[in-house]
Amino acid sequence: MSRPQQITVLGATGSIGLSTLDVIARHPERYQVFALSGFSRLSELFALCVRHAPQFAVVPQAAAARSLQDDLRAAGLSTQVLVGEEGLCQIASAPEVDAVMAAIVGAAGLRPTLAAVEAGKKILLANKEALVMSGALFMQAVRKSGSVLLPIDSEHNAIFQCMPQDFARGLGAVGVRRILLTASGGPFRQTPMSELAHVSPDQACAHPNWSMGRKISVDSASMMNKGLELIEACWLFDAKPAQVEVVIHPQSVIHSLVDYVDGSVLAQLGNPDMRTPIASALAWPERIDSGVAPLDLFAIARLDFEAPDEGRFPCLRLARQAAEAGDSAPAMLNAANEVAVQAFLDGRVRYLEIASIIEEVLSLEPVVALADLEAVFTADAKARDLARQWLKRHDR
Numbered sequence: 001m002s003r004p005q006q007i008t009v010l011g012a013t014g015s016i017g018l019s020t021l022d023v024i025a026r027h028p029e030r031y032q033v034f035a036l037s038g039f040s041r042l043s044e045l046f047a048l049c050v051r052h053a054p055q056f057a058v059v060p061q062a063a064a065a066r067s068l069q070d071d072l073r074a075a076g077l078s079t080q081v082l083v084g085e086e087g088l089c090q091i092a093s094a095p096e097v098d099a100v101m102a103a104i105v106g107a108a109g110l111r112p113t114l115a116a117v118e119a120g121k122k123i124l125l126a127n128k129e130a131l132v133m134s135g136a137l138f139m140q141a142v143r144k145s146g147s148v149l150l151p152i153d154s155e156h157n158a159i160f161q162c163m164p165q166d167f168a169r170g171l172g173a174v175g176v177r178r179i180l181l182t183a184s185g186g187p188f189r190q191t192p193m194s195e196l197a198h199v200s201p202d203q204a205c206a207h208p209n210w211s212m213g214r215k216i217s218v219d220s221a222s223m224m225n226k227g228l229e230l231i232e233a234c235w236l237f238d239a240k241p242a243q244v245e246v247v248i249h250p251q252s253v254i255h256s257l258v259d260y261v262d263g264s265v266l267a268q269l270g271n272p273d274m275r276t277p278i279a280s281a282l283a284w285p286e287r288i289d290s291g292v293a294p295l296d297l298f299a300i301a302r303l304d305f306e307a308p309d310e311g312r313f314p315c316l317r318l319a320r321q322a323a324e325a326g327d328s329a330p331a332m333l334n335a336a337n338e339v340a341v342q343a344f345l346d347g348r349v350r351y352l353e354i355a356s357i358i359e360e361v362l363s364l365e366p367v368v369a370l371a372d373l374e375a376v377f378t379a380d381a382k383a384r385d386l387a388r389q390w391l392k393r394h395d396r
C-alpha cells in the first residue's frame, strides 16, 4: 500500500482548518498531517498538535513560538515550531508535502498559497481572497508549475464537479453557457431595510445555514462573499463576469449549477457542511467518507430561488463592477472590504457603512495593471490606506 499523503493545513485553527482535520482523521491510512498553522488561537493549535502530531507548526511571533515549542516538548512531541510568513511559505512548499489546504483568511494567505503553487503542490483553495487579489498572476503560476488547483468554496467545488470531464485536464469549459452561483442570501435577506442601519456584528455572524469564521460570515451577510466568489469563479472556470449569474437559494442545498448550450443544467446538492467539498477535493477524483449525513430530500421538501436585490446588497454590485473593471480593481475591493469588515466587527462602523467605504475607495483610485506581486501588494496597501482615511475622517 502507498504511503499516506502528507498534508499541510494553513489556517488549521479556523473553521475550514478544523473541518479539514476532521476529514483527515477519518482516513489515517490515506492522509497524515505534515504541518499546521495558527495565528491567535494558540492553545487550540497546541491541542491540534497533540491530536495530529505534525512535523511542523507555525505561529506569527517568536515569543509565541518559544512558548508553544516548550509546551510541545513537555507533552513529548517532536513538532518543530516555525515563525511568521517565512514559516508559512516553508510548510507550504516543503518537498515532503503532497497537498496544501489554503485556509488562512484574507490577504495574509496569498504569499504562502502562492509558495505552494510555485512548488507544484495540490492546492485545496479555501482562501478565495488570494485568487481575487492576484487572479492573473495566480493562474499563471498554476499553469507554470502544473499544480492541481481544487476549489473548496462549496459553490466552486460544486461547479468543478459539474464541469465537463475534460475540464480538469486543462481542456476548457467546452459547451458551458453560464455558471449559476447560488447564495443563501444570509441573515438579512428579509430584514426590513430600515433595520439594516442598526444590525450588530453578532447578528451579521448568525448565518442561517453555515457555521463559518467571523469575516466570511459578515461577507455572507453583505453578499460581498458572493461578489468575491463571482471573481473567483471567473478565474477558476475561465468565465466572463456576465456568464456568472448569482441566484439566491435560501435552503443552501444546491451548491451551484452549470448551464450547458444544449439546455442541460447540472447541479451538485448536499447538506450544508464544508466537509463535503473538503473530502471531495482531498480525494479527487476518488470519493471518500466525509462524515456528512445523507441528504434527506423529503425533510427539505422544497427548493426556492430568487434574484438578488442589489439595492439591499450594494457589495454585490461593487464586486461585479470590480470584476468587470479587472486589473487592480478586485484587489482594491478586497482590501477595502477587509478593513471595513474588521472595523464593523470592532464596533467602529455600522453595517451599511461597509459598502460606503468600499465604494469611496474604488472611486478614488484609478484601476492599474498588476504586472507582479509587488504591484498587487501596492494596490492592496493603497486601498487599506484610503479605507483607514475614511475611518479617520468619520472619527472612527
Ligand SMILES: NC(=O)c1ccc[n+]([C@@H]2O[C@H](COP(=O)([O-])OP(=O)(O)OC[C@H]3O[C@@H](n4cnc5c(N)ncnc54)[C@H](OP(=O)(O)O)[C@@H]3O)[C@@H](O)[C@H]2O)c1
Binding pocket: 010, 011, 012, 013, 014, 015, 016, 017, 037, 038, 039, 040, 041, 042, 102, 103, 104, 105, 106, 108, 126, 127, 128, 129, 152, 153, 154, 210, 211, 212, 213, 214, 215, 216, 274
Ligand atoms: N468557513 C467556511 O465555511 C468557508 C467556506 C468557503 C470558503 N471559506 C474561506 O476559507 C478561508 C478561511 O475561512 P474560515 O471561515 O475558516 O476563517 P476563520 O475561522 O476565521 O479561520 C481563519 C484561519 O486563518 C488564521 N489567520 C487569521 N489571520 C491570519 C494572519 N494574518 N496570518 C496567518 N493566519 C491567519 C486563523 O488563525 P487563528 O484562528 O489562530 O487566529 C485561522 O486559522 C477564508 O478565506 C474564507 O473565505 C470559508
